[in-house]
Amino acid sequence: MGTHVSIHYDNSAGFSDPYLWVWYTGSAVTDDLKATGTDGFGSVFEVDLKRSDFSFKFKDGPGTSGAWEGPGLDRRFRPLKGSPDALVMTEIWCRADKAFVYPTLPAAAQVDTAANFLRILTPADGVYLPDTGALSGLGATPLKGGGVLFGLYHPNAGRVFVFGSFNSWQRPGHDTTQPGKFRELKLYRGYFGIPNTWLLVVPEAKPGDEYKFCVQGGVASDDKGRFQQYFTDPYARELGPDYGLNNSKVVDPGAFAWTDQHWQTPDRSKLILYEMSVYGFTEGDKGIVNPGKFAGITERIDAGYFNDLGVTALALMPLSEYPGPQGSTVLGYSTSLFCAVERDFGSCDDLRHLVDSAHGKGLAVILDQVFNHTSNDFNPLYKMILEHPGEEFNPEEGGLYFSGKTRWGNRVATEKEDVQNLLIDACKLMLVEYHVDGFRFDATHTDWMDHGFVLRLARELSAFRPSVILIAENLPNQQDLNRSGYDGFSQWSDPFHDKMKALLREAVFDNSNFYNADKLADIFYFSKSLYAAHTNNAVNYVESHDESSVSYEVKTNPVLDQPATKERKARLGLFCTMVALGTPMLYMGGEFNVERDRNIVSFDWPDQGPGSNGFYRWASRLIRLRRRYPALQVSGYSPADTGQFAWILGPWMDQRHGGGNLVLGWRLWPTQFAHDAMVVLLNFENRTVNVDLELGARGTWLKLADADNANDIAPEGNNSVNDAAALKSSDGRFGGFDLPSSSCFIYKWERGEW
Numbered sequence: 001m002g003t004h005v006s007i008h009y010d011n012s013a014g015f016s017d018p019y020l021w022v023w024y025t026g027s028a029v030t031d032d033l034k035a036t037g038t039d040g041f042g043s044v045f046e047v048d049l050k051r052s053d054f055s056f057k058f059k060d061g062p063g064t065s066g067a068w069e070g071p072g073l074d075r076r077f078r079p080l081k082g083s084p085d086a087l088v089m090t091e092i093w094c095r096a097d098k099a100f101v102y103p104t105l106p107a108a109a110q111v112d113t114a115a116n117f118l119r120i121l122t123p124a125d126g127v128y129l130p131d132t133g134a135l136s137g138l139g140a141t142p143l144k145g146g147g148v149l150f151g152l153y154h155p156n157a158g159r160v161f162v163f164g165s166f167n168s169w170q171r172p173g174h175d176t177t178q179p180g181k182f183r184e185l186k187l188y189r190g191y192f193g194i195p196n197t198w199l200l201v202v203p204e205a206k207p208g209d210e211y212k213f214c215v216q217g218g219v220a221s222d223d224k225g226r227f228q229q230y231f232t233d234p235y236a237r238e239l240g241p242d243y244g245l246n247n248s249k250v251v252d253p254g255a256f257a258w259t260d261q262h263w264q265t266p267d268r269s270k271l272i273l274y275e276m277s278v279y280g281f282t283e284g285d286k287g288i289v290n291p292g293k294f295a296g297i298t299e300r301i302d303a304g305y306f307n308d309l310g311v312t313a314l315a316l317m318p319l320s321e322y323p324g325p326q327g328s329t330v331l332g333y334s335t336s337l338f339c340a341v342e343r344d345f346g347s348c349d350d351l352r353h354l355v356d357s358a359h360g361k362g363l364a365v366i367l368d369q370v371f372n373h374t375s376n377d378f379n380p381l382y383k384m385i386l387e388h389p390g391e392e393f394n395p396e397e398g399g400l401y402f403s404g405k406t407r408w409g410n411r412v413a414t415e416k417e418d419v420q421n422l423l424i425d426a427c428k429l430m431l432v433e434y435h436v437d438g439f440r441f442d443a444t445h446t447d448w449m450d451h452g453f454v455l456r457l458a459r460e461l462s463a464f465r466p467s468v469i470l471i472a473e474n475l476p477n478q479q480d481l482n483r484s485g486y487d488g489f490s491q492w493s494d495p496f497h498d499k500m501k502a503l504l505r506e507a508v509f510d511n512s513n514f515y516n517a518d519k520l521a522d523i524f525y526f527s528k529s530l531y532a533a534h535t536n537n538a539v540n541y542v543e544s545h546d547e548s549s550v551s552y553e554v555k556t557n558p559v560l561d562q563p564a565t566k567e568r569k570a571r572l573g574l575f576c577t578m579v580a581l582g583t584p585m586l587y588m589g590g591e592f593n594v595e596r597d598r599n600i601v602s603f604d605w606p607d608q609g610p611g612s613n614g615f616y617r618w619a620s621r622l623i624r625l626r627r628r629y630p631a632l633q634v635s636g637y638s639p640a641d642t643g644q645f646a647w648i649l650g651p652w653m654d655q656r657h658g659g660g661n662l663v664l665g666w667r668l669w670p671t672q673f674a675h676d677a678m679v680v681l682l683n684f685e686n687r688t689v690n691v692d693l694e695l696g697a698r699g700t701w702l703k704l705a706d707a708d709n710a711n712d713i714a715p716e717g718n719n720s721v722n723d724a725a726a727l728k729s730s731d732g733r734f735g736g737f738d739l740p741s742s743s744c745f746i747y748k749w750e751r752g753e754w
Contacts, residue, residue, distance in 0.1 A: 333370050538583065
């Protein structure tokens with residue numbers, strides 16, 4: 001028995017005599033049908049189908065000679081499906097500008113724009129109302145005086161409903177529908193000036209309510225054959241506790257009582273980064289009340305751990321919702337949403353408390369954002385917005401938010417402006433609602449992300465919050481992210497890391513021959529000749545979540561696999577990180593010389609506390625030197641040209657100044673005052689090298705640090721001009737200085753006479 005279908009067409013194409021052309025899968029039979037009438041939507045066609053699987057498009061007049069819709073507007077429809085739960089649709093709607101078949105009358109756009117509608121609303125205090133690309137109001141925004149604004153971006157939807165705990169989860173398709181409780185969003189002109197933004201204020205909704213969106217049309221078919229899906233909010237701030245349902249949750253950021261009103265984000269020259277996993281940093285410490293959570297980190301902040309260590313910024317690995325349990329090898333980089341905080345780590349307010357406590361202790365907080373790919377497991381954005389109907393059945397396409405694949409997961413379509421809007425909004429939300437100081441962006445290389453977006457991101461975030469810290473993992477490094485230098489991204493320095501690992505293990509690293517003098521000076525001078533324009537553009541590190549620890553790497557050279565040697569090399573690596581021009585970064589556990597392979601976040605916390613660890617005692621004193629002294633924070637486009645920096649040892653110099661050896665030395669003179677002057681010396685050879693030092697000023701030069709000890713002057717330490725290790729110079733030179741194998745030194749000018 002045949003099927004009869006009524007097809008409604010809005011005819012916004014302006015055909016004077018609308019016709020419907022029908023063809024069938026596996027058949028040469030076609031139908032050329034004239035409209036049988038009109039209704040408030042447009043033309044109406046009554047079709048008696050010869051087969052249940054058919055395709056169609058609209059044209060002007062009979063035959064093939066008139067105007068037709070474009071090739072991208074072929075539509076296919078199956079009113080019958082084999083599933084016993086399938087519903088038979090006998091009435092459908094079509095829009096001239098889209099190839100989708102709608103199971104219900106598409107909503108008409110409001111006359112007003114989304115921006116105009118939103119301007120009459122007042123969000124609750126402390127809430128970010130999304131405004132990137134246009135004032136959009138997307139997500140769930142608590143309002144002053146009560147109620148919640150709900151917003152969804154979906155350019156191809158026919159109708160959109162919000163449902164949740166505030167309306168007994170009533171929506172179309174509910175087993176026992178109560179239409180009086182439905183909450184249908186209205187369609188407004190949004191991005192690009194076209195109807196694509198759905199908004200509604202729900203007076204009875206409140207913070208704590210859980211919700212989802214119901215979208216009809218422009219989506220894949222559900223298990224009953226309907227073009228209808230239920231979605232987690234792309235702008236959800238938090239998900240409910242049920243990991244099976246993954247409901248979105250209304251959050252009120254203004255309920256948190258901040259105490260950081262006088263906090264100012266530090267200049268990048270003051271940054272000493274500490275990369276950490278929320279889970280891994282505390283899960284191995286039996287003394288922490290809330291291990292593996294935001295609250296666990298807050299415990300350490302409040303106890304003054306990071307102040308004692310000397311770091312100035314906490315670089316948190318991804319906090320966005322992650323579809324799986326935490327563990328020692330879970331890094332969190334396969335995120336599923338961009339605004340939702342990972343439930344395993346605690347609540348949104350727990351994160352706010354962490355940031356507030358950090359600011360109270362003088363610590364900046366930087367979040368890791370993964371915008372290059374998402375999880376292939378739980379992924380609410382995948383096929384949420386189909387760009388054409390065929391995407392439903394094409395495993396290579398993921399809808400609006402995706403474009404191709406990466407080796408880690410589905411590639412986010414960062415080249416699309418509306419996708420960019422979501423990602424930039426996610427950052428602004430974190431700046432406003434969590435008071436974070438900046439971001440590190442994962443895998444930003446042009447192989448994975450559109451640099452038009454990355455540079456737009458920098459422009460808009462810098463305009464939104466001029467003090468924002470922007471860091472990029474862009475490997476290998478690319479110069480365009482420098483922008484004008486000072487305002488550019490701080491890129492993880494690939495040349496520094498790889499060269500250092502080769503020098504420390506005294507052999508080939510990562511199949512490349514970096515164990516030589518080539519570019520040795522360059523990596524310590526903020527890789528200026530390699531990619532950077534300003535010291536702000538280089539983040540120097542020898543360990544990270546992606547890289548093995550120094551001691552682990554060194555032991556891969558059997559000749560060096562001895563405890564004392566591994567510790568010596570680890571000290572040299574951390575020392576180099578702290579003295580190189582640019583921003584230093586250490587990875588959690590590096591202060592204890594933890595030996596571990598890459599991609600591991602867990603480590604054992606010292607049973608007797610950090611102070612019981614000799615490496616920590618040395619490392620913390622060294623790091624605090626970097627924090628205290630301007631000479632170790634020299635910054636700019638070319639400190640050598642301004643007289644703040646000068647080489648005094650190097651393989652390119654004469655023999656008495658390191659010629660032919662893997663040694664470096666430089667003099668730092670950050671101000672006009674001699675007491676700010678310092679000298680740094682490094683030897684990467686496995687033998688002693690004797691050199692002459694051009695200190696630059698006569699007087700007493702105190703040894704503040706070497707690979708064995710670090711001792712500052714008062715009030716941080718008890719070093720003085722009477723120390724036996726001090727250098728005495730009557731003419732600004734010191735001849736015959738021995739640089740032992742794998743050694744490092746910091747000397748500070750202290751007194752002109754003795």
